[in-house]
Amino acid sequence: MDFVLDHPLVRSLTPFLVVTDANRPGVNTAPFGLQVQGANVIDPNRMQNEPFCALLQNLDARTFGPEGMPMDRWVFYDCCFMPGAIFGFGRPVADVPAATRAILGVPDDYTGVVPYSMYIAIPMAEPGSWMGHNLASIAPMLPHENLKGLGTLTKSIALRAFGMTHFYGATQWDSSALHVHVKFGPLELVTAYTPAHSESKTLTYAFDVTDDALRGAMGAPDVSFDRPQAEIWIHPEDTASMVGLQSRIESGERFVIPYAPREDGAVPVALRRLE
Ligand SMILES: CC(C)(COP(=O)(O)OP(=O)(O)OC[C@H]1O[C@@H](n2cnc3c(N)ncnc32)[C@H](O)[C@@H]1OP(=O)(O)O)[C@@H](O)C(=O)NCCC(=O)NCCS
Structure with missing residues (x-):
C-alpha cells in the first residue's frame, strides 16, 4: 500500500477542496492518488456552500484568533476563495463528537463535512510559485481524537493538490508552526525582518516543492534531508539581529533555516549561511 494512502490520518479523515469552478482545472483533485469526492470539492461561490465556508471561518477563528490574526470574511473571499484554493481534512458531521462540534461552532442542522484542518495558498505572478x-x-485542541501530524499532512497534500513547483510562506519568528515548516527540509530565508507585514518580526521562507520534500515531511521512511549544522541563532524578540540579517540578505547573502527551533526556547531559531 502507498505510504500516503496508508497514513492513519488519511484513512480516518475525509479530504476536501475549496475551489471556484473557474479555478478547478488548475487543481489536482486526487493528490498522491487521494481522490477528493465530488461532493467535497466545494465551490465557495454557490449559496448552498455558505455553511461550509462559515465553518472554515470558525476554524480560522479558533486557531488564528489566539494569534491575533483571524481573517475577516472579505479577506477569505479576496485572498483565498477567488484567487487561490483550500485543501483540508474533516469528518462527516455524524462522526464528529459533540465536544468537537461545540469547539468548531457546528450548527445543529448542519449536514456535510466538518473541517478540522485547512491549507490555503495563492498562485503568484512568478510562474509555478x-x-x-x-x-x-484544530488537532491541538482535540487531544482525545488523536490527530497528531494533521497540520503537516494537510500542508503536504495541499501543496501537491495545488500543483506548485516553488513555495513561499511567511511566519513569525516565535511561531510554533516553524516546527511544521522545517519538516519540508531546510528553508531558504527570503526576508528576516518584514516591515511590509503588519508584524515586522515576520520571516519569509521558500523551498522547492519536490516529491521528496512532501513525502519526507509526512514521514516517508525512504526520504531524508541534508540539514547543515546551524551557525547563527536568532531569538524571536531580537529585532536588531533580524534587521542585521535582513540587510545581509538585501546585500545578496543567502541563509537557510536547517532544522526546527530548539524546544528550550532560549535561543530558538537556527540559521546557516549558504556559500
Ligand atoms: C501550527 C498548527 C498548524 C500545528 O498543527 P498540528 O496539527 O499540531 O501539526 P502537527 O501535528 O503536524 O505538528 C508538527 C510539529 O509541530 C510541533 N508543534 C506543534 N505545535 C507546537 C508548539 N506549540 N510548540 C512546539 N512544537 C509544536 C509538533 O510537536 C510537531 O513536531 P514533531 O512531529 O517533531 O513532534 C496548529 O497548532 C495551528 O493551527 N496553530 C494556529 C495557527 C498557526 O499558527 N498557523 C501557522 C501559521 S504560519
Missing part, C-alpha cells in the same frame, strides 16, 4: 496564506489545524 504559490504563497502559503494559512495553515490551521
Whole structure:
C-alpha cells in the first residue's frame, strides 16, 4: 500500500477542496492518488456552500484568533476563495463528537463535512510559485481524537493538490508552526525582518516543492534531508539581529533555516549561511 494512502490520518479523515469552478482545472483533485469526492470539492461561490465556508471561518477563528490574526470574511473571499484554493481534512458531521462540534461552532442542522484542518495558498505572478496564506489545524485542541501530524499532512497534500513547483510562506519568528515548516527540509530565508507585514518580526521562507520534500515531511521512511549544522541563532524578540540579517540578505547573502527551533526556547531559531 502507498505510504500516503496508508497514513492513519488519511484513512480516518475525509479530504476536501475549496475551489471556484473557474479555478478547478488548475487543481489536482486526487493528490498522491487521494481522490477528493465530488461532493467535497466545494465551490465557495454557490449559496448552498455558505455553511461550509462559515465553518472554515470558525476554524480560522479558533486557531488564528489566539494569534491575533483571524481573517475577516472579505479577506477569505479576496485572498483565498477567488484567487487561490483550500485543501483540508474533516469528518462527516455524524462522526464528529459533540465536544468537537461545540469547539468548531457546528450548527445543529448542519449536514456535510466538518473541517478540522485547512491549507490555503495563492498562485503568484512568478510562474509555478504559490504563497502559503494559512495553515490551521484544530488537532491541538482535540487531544482525545488523536490527530497528531494533521497540520503537516494537510500542508503536504495541499501543496501537491495545488500543483506548485516553488513555495513561499511567511511566519513569525516565535511561531510554533516553524516546527511544521522545517519538516519540508531546510528553508531558504527570503526576508528576516518584514516591515511590509503588519508584524515586522515576520520571516519569509521558500523551498522547492519536490516529491521528496512532501513525502519526507509526512514521514516517508525512504526520504531524508541534508540539514547543515546551524551557525547563527536568532531569538524571536531580537529585532536588531533580524534587521542585521535582513540587510545581509538585501546585500545578496543567502541563509537557510536547517532544522526546527530548539524546544528550550532560549535561543530558538537556527540559521546557516549558504556559500
Ligand atoms: C501550527 C498548527 C498548524 C500545528 O498543527 P498540528 O496539527 O499540531 O501539526 P502537527 O501535528 O503536524 O505538528 C508538527 C510539529 O509541530 C510541533 N508543534 C506543534 N505545535 C507546537 C508548539 N506549540 N510548540 C512546539 N512544537 C509544536 C509538533 O510537536 C510537531 O513536531 P514533531 O512531529 O517533531 O513532534 C496548529 O497548532 C495551528 O493551527 N496553530 C494556529 C495557527 C498557526 O499558527 N498557523 C501557522 C501559521 S504560519
